Amino acid sequence: MAEYRSFDGNVVPYPSGHFDLAFASCVFHHIPAHQHVGLLHELRRVVADDARVFVFEHNPLNPLTRYAVSTCPFDQNAVLLTARTLRARALEAGFTHARIAYRLFFPGFLRALRPFERVLTRIPIGAQYYICAIP
Numbered sequence: 001m002a003e004y005r006s007f008d009g010n011v012v013p014y015p016s017g018h019f020d021l022a023f024a025s026c027v028f029h030h031i032p033a034h035q036h037v038g039l040l041h042e043l044r045r046v047v048a049d050d051a052r053v054f055v056f057e058h059n060p061l062n063p064l065t066r067y068a069v070s071t072c073p074f075d076q077n078a079v080l081l082t083a084r085t086l087r088a089r090a091l092e093a094g095f096t097h098a099r100i101a102y103r104l105f106f107p108g109f110l111r112a113l114r115p116f117e118r119v120l121t122r123i124p125i126g127a128q129y130y131i132c133a134i135p
Contacts, residue, residue, distance in 0.1 A: 009035070009039075010038065010039075010042070011042060012042045012043065012045070012046045014046045015046070016045050016046060017045075017046070017047065017048045017049070018046050018047075018048075019046055019047045019048065019051060020047070020048055020050075020051050021047070021051055021052055021053075021054070022043045022046060022047050022051070022052075022053045022054075023053065023054040023055065023056070024043070024054075024055045024056070025056045026056055026057060026058060026128075028055060028057055028081060028086065029057060029058060029069075029075070029078045029079055029080050029081060030075075030077075030078055033079065033081075036081075036086075036089045036093075037089050037092050037093045038093075040053075040055075040089055040090050040092075040093035040095070040133075041093040041094055043055075043093075043133075044093055044094050044095055044133070044135050047135060048135075049135055050135075051134075051135060052132055052133070052134060053090075053095070053131075053132075053133040053134075053135075054130050054131070054132055054133075055086060055090070055130060055131045055133070056128055056129070056130045057080070057081055057083070057086060057128065057129060057130070057131075058080055058127070058128055059080075059082075059083065059102060059124065059125070059126055059127055059128055059129050060080035060081070060082055061082065061124050061125060062125055062126065062127050064107075064127060065080075065127045065128070066080070083100040083102070083124065083129040083131065084100070086131050087100055087131055090131055090133045094135070095133040095134060095135060096134055096135065097133065097134040098131050098132070098133040098134070099131070099132045099133075100122075100129055100130075100131055101121040101122075101129060101130055101132065102120065102121055102122070102123060102124055102125065102126030102128070102129045103117060103121065103126045103127070103128050103129065103130065104117070104126050104127035104128045105117050105120050105123075105125065105126045105127070
């Protein structure tokens with residue numbers, strides 16, 4: 001069952017420790033940088049002590065990603081974040097650990113190579129990355 005609540009952009013409307021997992025998918029590049037740590041702190045607050053928080057973002061180190069974002073009207077005011085920047089902000093927000101993994105290395109015409117992506121996660125050229133943060 002899915003439940004949706006409106007969100008004021010500052011306080012996640014759930015009690016502390018409520019979730020076993022939280023994720024944000026390609027939204028932080030639309031949020032002003034000065035709000036990142038506060039929002040990450042809120043995600044940390046609403047997950048249990050043994051939970052995980054995943055934040056997926058576009059990788060600005062990938063030239064095709066930069067091109068796609070620069071030509072997308074929806075991303076007109078987007079500011080892409082490097083994985084290291086987002087990781088540092090997660091740690092600043094109080095997470096004890098934040099691991100970076102890169103993903104989406106091969107376009108559709110090279111889909112036969114996608115099984116190899118699992119061994120490339122440390123190479124910072126994937127089209128996207130995620131941070132797996134632990135409270």
